Amino acid sequence: MHQERIESLIKAVRTEYGDKSLIFISNNPNIHRNFRSNSSLFYLTGITRKEALLIIDCRSATPREKALSIYTKKTTKQQLLWEGGDQDLTKFKKSLLAELYYVDRLEEIIYKLLPGYETVIYEATPYSLVNKTIAQMISETSPHFALIPLARVLSTLRIIKNRFEINQIKEAINLCHAAFFATLPLIKAGLREYQLRGAIEYILATAHAVPGFNTIVASGKNAATLHHHTSQREFKKDELVLIDFGAELNLYNCDISRTLPTSGRYPKALVPLYQGVLEAQKEAIKKVRSGVSMKELHQASLPPLIATLKRFKLLNGSEKEIIKNKSYKKYFPHNIGHPLGIDVHDITFPNFYESKLSAGTVITIEPGLYLQKNERALPACGIRIEDDILVTKNGFQLLTHKIPKEVEEIEELMA
Ligand SMILES: [Mn+2]
Numbered sequence: 247m248h249q250e251r252i253e254s255l256i257k258a259v260r261t262e263y264g265d266k267s268l269i270f271i272s273n274n275p276n277i278h279r280n281f282r283s284n285s286s287l288f289y290l291t292g293i294t295r296k297e298a299l300l301i302i303d304c305r306s307a308t309p310r311e312k313a314l315s316i317y318t319k320k321t322t323k324q325q326l327l328w329e330g331g332d333q334d335l336t337k338f339k340k341s342l343l344a345e346l347y348y349v350d351r352l353e354e355i356i357y358k359l360l361p362g363y364e365t366v367i368y369e370a371t372p373y374s375l376v377n378k379t380i381a382q383m384i385s386e387t388s389p390h391f392a393l394i395p396l397a398r399v400l401s402t403l404r405i406i407k408n409r410f411e412i413n414q415i416k417e418a419i420n421l422c423h424a425a426f427f428a429t430l431p432l433i434k435a436g437l438r439e440y441q442l443r444g445a446i447e448y449i450l451a452t453a454h455a456v457p458g459f460n461t462i463v464a465s466g467k468n469a470a471t472l473h474h475h476t477s478q479r480e481f482k483k484d485e486l487v488l489i490d491f492g493a494e495l496n497l498y499n500c501d502i503s504r505t506l507p508t509s510g511r512y513p514k515a516l517v518p519l520y521q522g523v524l525e526a527q528k529e530a531i532k533k534v535r536s537g538v539s540m541k542e543l544h545q546a547s548l549p550p551l552i553a554t555l556k557r558f559k560l561l562n563g564s565e566k567e568i569i570k571n572k573s574y575k576k577y578f579p580h581n582i583g584h585p586l587g588i589d590v591h592d593i594t595f596p597n598f599y600e601s602k603l604s605a606g607t608v609i610t611i612e613p614g615l616y617l618q619k620n621e622r623a624l625p626a627c628g629i630r631i632e633d634d635i636l637v638t639k640n641g642f643q644l645l646t647h648k649i650p651k652e653v654e655e656i657e658e659l660m661a
Contacts, residue, residue, distance in 0.1 A: 247410065248290060248291050248292055248341065248342060251403065252290050252302060252342070253308050256269075256304050256307060258400075258403065259304050259399050260307065262399060263365040263367070265304050265307075266364040267363060267365040267366070268301060268304070268359065268360070268363050268367070269300075269302035269304065269368070270301055270366065270367070271284060271300045272284065272371055273293065273295060273299075273371070274296075282497070283295075283497065284371060285588040286404070287369075288588060289400075291338065292338075292341075293335065294333050294497075295318060295332045295335055296332055297332070299317040299318070299352065300314065301316075301359070303315075312343075314344035314345065315346075315347060316338060316342075316344050316345070316346050317349055317352055318347070319348065319350060349375065352373075352376045353376055353383070356376065356380070360384070360391070364392060365393075366380070366384055367396050368381050368394070368395070368396060369395070369397075398595070401594055401595045401598075402595060404587060404592065405593065405594070405595075405606075405607050407606050411498065412606075412636060415500055415586065415587070415634065415645065417495050417496075417498075418455065418458075418494065418500040419493075419500045419502070419634060419645055421493040421495060422492065422493050422646075425445075425449035426446075426649050428445070429446050430659060431660075432445055433481065433487055433508060433660070434509070434510075435483045435508050435509065436480060436481065437480070437481050438478055438481070439464065439468070439476045439479050439481075440476050440478060442463045442487070442489070446491050450493045453493075453495070455495040457491065457493065457494070458492035458494035458499040458501065458590045459590050460476070461476065461489070461490070462476060462491070462503075463488075464488045465479055465481045465482070465485060465488075466479065466485045466625070466626070466627060467627060468628075469488035469616070469627055469629070469630075470616040470617055470628045472579070472614075472616070474488075482508065484508065484513045485508050485627070486505050486506065486507060486513070486520075486627050486629065487506050488505045488629065489505075489506070490630065490632065491503075492590055498588060499586060499589065501610050501612075501634060502633065503631060503632030504632075504649065504651060505520065505629045505630060506660070507657070510661055511657050511660075512653055512656075512657065515625075516627065518557060518558070519554060519627075520629055520653060522550050522551055522553065522554025522557075523554075523615050523629045523630070523631050524651060524653075525550035525554075526548070526613040527547065527611055527633070527651075529546045529549070529550055530547040530583075531611050531633065532546070534603070534609070534635055534637055534642035535637065535638065535639070535640055535641045536603055536637055536638065536640075537603070538603055540582060540583065540584075540598070540600075540603070540609065543583070543611065548565075548569055548574065549565060551577075551613060552565050553565070555568075555574060555577055555615070558621075558624060559622055560577060560617075560622060561573055578613060578614060578615055582611060582613060583612050583632075584609065584610055585598070585608065586609060586610055586634055592608075604637065605637055605639045606637065607637045608635065608636050609637065610633065610635070611632070611635055614628065614629055614631070615628070615629050633647075633649075633651075
């Protein structure tokens with residue numbers, strides 16, 4: 247799998263920039279706290295070692311001709327004592343047909359490598375073996391080099407998931423499913439936001455997963471803050487709690503939001519608001535298939551949202567006018583969703599939002615409505631419903647279908 251990915255990357259680079267290209271991707275060893283492997287390095291190789299630099303020579307079309315070199319540092323006795331061992335890279339000599347070098351400094355080696363090449367494709371992480379970013383180093387010494395960010399070439403490959411990756415995402419979703427059902431009974435007046443967050447993250451931790459991002463638990467008016475940092479606020483009766491959570495398992499992520507009532511039933515006044523968001527989400531999901539753009543999915547979600555806002559007299563004018571003058575953005579200020587994968591907001595290319603989606607891409611669909619203050623007899627609140635969806639040739643697969651979102655379903659579960 248990794249060899250094929252590297253081969254595809256080399257092919258893309260050779261097509262775009264010619265074969266006199268070198269690719270540098272490294273793991274930043276300086277982040278000891280919550281170290282996480284560089285997503286692209288992990289995608290291409292499976293490497294998770296803190297000290298690791300992969301150099302790909304694009305003069306060879308395949309990784310089989312000594313095109314790959316991995317540079318790393320020997321683990322010292324001190325490191326062994328304090329940190330324990332790190333990933334052993336010797337296995338990659340075989341699996342990737344890579345050369346493996348143990349070095350203490352890399353500058354000289356890189357300078358020696360450069361002649362004969364014209365393009366350097368890189369990830370901008372600082373790397374201890376060269377003290378600065380490789381891009382900095384090269385632009386200072388060899389300003390004639392074309393420096394190209396790796397994402398420009400790799401995003402079109404990473405955006406399409408294979409079966410293994412889809413299964414990884416599904417497994418992460420299974421953990422969130424478990425966390426959702428285990429913590430649902432906790433959602434009632436008196437509990438505090440951080441307690442629910444702790445309970446959700448506890449379930450993930452016991453399955454050897456980590457939260458893919460700071461779990462959002464936002465109650466009442468706090469939910470009007472899109473990325474509310476879970477606070478001490480206590481849940482009150484008859485209000486809503488927005489949870490936006492994700493599990494990262496083996497470096498693959500999911501991302502789910504649900505909005506739940508604190509008193510077992512959705513407050514009557516807020517039901518139409520909730521239903522509006524749900525309908526908007528369903529309208530967008532219905533349209534998912536290869537060839538459709540995120541922008542079109544966004545557009546598809548707007549009529550139900552706008553109808554809801556008009557119903558509460560939060561917006562005036564025709565649907566057409568409201569879309570044109572974008573006044574709906576006061577209540578729905580973000581995009582409909584984003585791609586998902588090794589990163590929660592997975593790698594994208596510049597015009598991704600307008601581009602046609604391809605089969606194999608996993609996206610989120612997450613419309614929301616947010617009231618920053620009490621308005622028209624409605625309390626300040628936030629509603630977001632987010633599912634993870636696999637784009638297929640003729641439609642979609644709703645990966646998060648087991649996590650309920652219908653009003654009746656949730657009220658029955660909480661009764
Ligand atoms: Mn999301």
